[in-house]
Amino acid sequence: MGMINNISCMIIDDEPKAIELLKDSLAYLYDNLIVSGVYISWKEALDALRNNPPDILFSDISMPGKNSMELLKLVPELDSEIIFITAHSDYALSAFQFSAAGYILKPIDDTELKNAVDKAIERVSNKKLANYNVKNLLVLNSKIGIPNNAGIDYIDINNIIYLESVNKCTKLVTKDGEILSSYNIGKFKSILDNPLFFQIHRSFIVNLNCIRRYETSGTVIMIDKREIPVSKNEKEQFLQLFGRITKTSGV
Numbered sequence: 001m002g003m004i005n006n007i008s009c010m011i012i013d014d015e016p017k018a019i020e021l022l023k024d025s026l027a028y029l030y031d032n033l034i035v036s037g038v039y040i041s042w043k044e045a046l047d048a049l050r051n052n053p054p055d056i057l058f059s060d061i062s063m064p065g066k067n068s069m070e071l072l073k074l075v076p077e078l079d080s081e082i083i084f085i086t087a088h089s090d091y092a093l094s095a096f097q098f099s100a101a102g103y104i105l106k107p108i109d110d111t112e113l114k115n116a117v118d119k120a121i122e123r124v125s126n127k128k129l130a131n132y133n134v135k136n137l138l139v140l141n142s143k144i145g146i147p148n149n150a151g152i153d154y155i156d157i158n159n160i161i162y163l164e165s166v167n168k169c170t171k172l173v174t175k176d177g178e179i180l181s182s183y184n185i186g187k188f189k190s191i192l193d194n195p196l197f198f199q200i201h202r203s204f205i206v207n208l209n210c211i212r213r214y215e216t217s218g219t220v221i222m223i224d225k226r227e228i229p230v231s232k233n234e235k236e237q238f239l240q241l242f243g244r245i246t247k248t249s250g251v
Helices: 016-029 042-051 068-073 093-098 109-140 185-191 232-248
Strands: 007-012 031-037 056-060 081-086 102-105 144-149 151-156 160-166 169-174 176-183 197-201 204-207 209-213 217-222 227-229
Touching: 007 016, 016 031, 016 109, 042 068, 056 068, 056 109, 068 093, 068 160, 081 093, 081 109, 102 109, 102 232, 144 176, 160 185, 169 185, 185 204, 197 227, 197 232, 204 227, 209 232
Parallel strands: 007 031, 007 056, 056 081, 081 102
Antiparallel strands: 144 151, 160 169, 160 204, 169 176, 197 204, 209 217, 217 227
């Protein structure tokens, strides 16, 4: 079961005491669950769900402003396993539309909690295993299939110079030309989980082997002369990686 080490969890509840009780129960029942964030308002939670979605989301339903079902409709692409925790039983039907792993009434019964979390962990580990197999397959073949209206283009990942986010789609610039995919750049980030590729900006993923030069002003120049900005958040990690690539590429 090595696939399910360290599962990230997020808790949303407008009562800090309820959050502490849940954290205590989870810590007692599991040693591989890491609570990556706790939120008492839907606005903060929305930001976190968009930028750093957890494997499992524990959410109270009725909160000031928006209930958690209204909140989840704002993140339709969310892939987290959801466990609703509520003092009210009248939301149970609505919970079905979110394919929730659990629906637990307060006060929380540890047996019910464990059943729901076990189910969520099984779903998470199946997803991780599926992603792991897909990634290994892609890297093994060093080709990826890019579906479009007319069929599927198979391209060698070594030929990709960079990927650019364009209106929720992704433009792949290769040594042979350009391909537009309806996949968003986040999807490509998980497909190209490969040391060759690095997301230097929220709109760009680059092939480190195709960088010609780094400008201290904070841009890179690719082999096709395209200048791409390096975001401040990624600069430090990028420079470490880029240093390693340039040192070893001549070997």
